[in-house]
Amino acid sequence: MTRRLRDPATPLWWSTIALRWVTLGFALGALLVHQHGYQRPWLAWAAFGGMVVWTAVxxxxxxxxxxxxxxxxxxxxxxxxxxxxTSPVVLSDAQYAQLAPLVTTVWAAVPPLAAGARFGATGGVVAGIVVAAATGFARQELTLDVARDGVLLTASGLLIGITATTARRSQATLAQAMRTEAATAERERLARSIHDSVLQVLARVRRRGAELGGEAAELARLAGEQEIALRALVTTGHSGASDSGDADLRGALQLLATSKVQVSTPAGQVRLPRHTVTELVAATKEALSNVERHAGTEAKAWVLLEELTEEVVLTIRDDGPGIAAGRLERAVAEGRLGVENSIKRRLAALGGSCTLETEPGSGTEWELRVPRSKPRRGSR
Known part of the structure; x- marks a missing residue:
């Protein structure tokens, strides 16, 4: 059963409750002092009764x-x-002339604080403006005191809202860091266990198969590829999606490493929107698949990831025979749209670009560029 975390803004709620009871006591004192001048004292006491009930609720x-x-x-x-x-019906004209306090007095200042704690800065400001407008109607005129109360109400809702939002974001960041730390510790434990068992067996199969030759050499090659893939898996950092919806492109690319594919990435995580990571990995797999199909069994490929300030650059290069001039155009005309759909259109949908450099006998090199910021809707 998942334990529900306490709202980090809980102390703000408790302070709001305490302030409400303190201001209720102040409203009772104002009522006792001014009740003899009211037009309808019974209505003032009824309003105060409603304040007591609502404060308790x-x-x-x-x-x-x-x-x-x-x-x-x-x-x-x-x-x-x-x-x-209810103040215009309760207060007399003399009390209005003397600027006597409204029926609710400072008790009315609490709802903007609660709105800020619940909805954030925007909710606190909106609630402050609403209560300030009600204060103006209750006073039946716009005075300097009314304007001052409006500023204070709005500012208090804003400050509480900012504080609550900051507390919640800090808690989310801390929870994410703790989950990452726990995942890293578990991965290191599994890496030690796998290194002492599976990886050692695969390494022995690879060496022994290479020595025997023949069909055993093919088994040795497959064992070597699985050894590389398994090493990449246990040494790769957390690449899953976070609460904010992003993922680690570096970790996802490292899983593509084999005996014929070398992956070079920055030391730290390269976090991008999850959809962007999925599309870039798919485009990389398509480029590597073309190397396997068209460049020969002995061809090797290199994947290089670079993280720049405003964009991410992904380069896929191989040492195959290259692509003859006009070959891609003929493939599109014949209805074979692997490169067109899986690489070019993917990058266009992400708001990025791709370039291909190739010559017969010189291999191929794809350069994929994607902006770090979210692309605008409809960008190609």
């Missing part, structure tokens, strides 16, 4: 991460504004 819900629903936070803002808008 939100406190119970905000204490648990599973009950911090989005609709509850939106309802919190709406109920707070509704209680605030």
């Amino acid at each position: 939100t406190s119970l819900c905000y204490l648990r991460g599973s009950s911090r629903f989005a609709w509850l936070v939106v309802t919190d803002v709406a109920i707070t504004c509704a209680l605030m808008l």
Whole structure:
């Protein structure tokens, strides 16, 4: 059973609950001081009763991460504004002239904080603007005090929202780092176990088969290829997709290494969008497949990955006989679209480019370039 991680913004929720009860006490004091000047004291006490009930409800819900629903936070803002808008019916004209506090007083400042903790900076700002607008309607005029309250409400929602978002991103980054560390430790353990058993057996089969010759030499060649592939597998870093949807191109390419294919990559991971990694690996496999089919059994290939500031460059080169002039065009005309579909169109769909350099007797060299940023929709 997967353990659910606690929301890193939980301390902000607890602070919101504490602030709500403190401001409720302040609202009670203001009500006791000004109740004799109200037009409808009973309505003021009814509004305060609603504040007490709603404070208890939100406190119970905000204490648990599973009950911090989005609709509850939106309802919190709406109920707070509704209680605030009872002020024109409760306060007398004299109290308005003396700038007496509204029925909700500073209790109304809490919902923007809850919205920031739940929705981030944008939610906090929107809630602050809504509560500020309700304050203006309750005051029935736009004064310097109303404008100041609006700025404070918006700014507090913004700051809490930024803090909550930063905390959640930090937790996600830490969790990803811990998963990577655990995967690396497990891979190292498996690598030691495989090296002491399977790799040693394959190496012995390869050497002994080469000595015997004949059909045993073919078995030795196959054992050698599997030895190289297995070594690449256990020494390759984590190449799976992360929570952000990217993957390691370096690790995926290293798995293509065989006795006839040498892969050279940077020391660290080269993380790109998962779809980009999948397409680049598929294009590389197509180029290597062409080497195997057309360059002869003795041809060798080299794959070089370069990570630049704004793009990734992938070079696939072989020492085969090369491609005769016009051969690719004739293949397209005959309906054989391996290179056209599997390499050229793949790179075009990624917003990248590919170039081919070849001459008869000089091998072939593909250069695939893909921008690191996400390509614009419809780019070719």
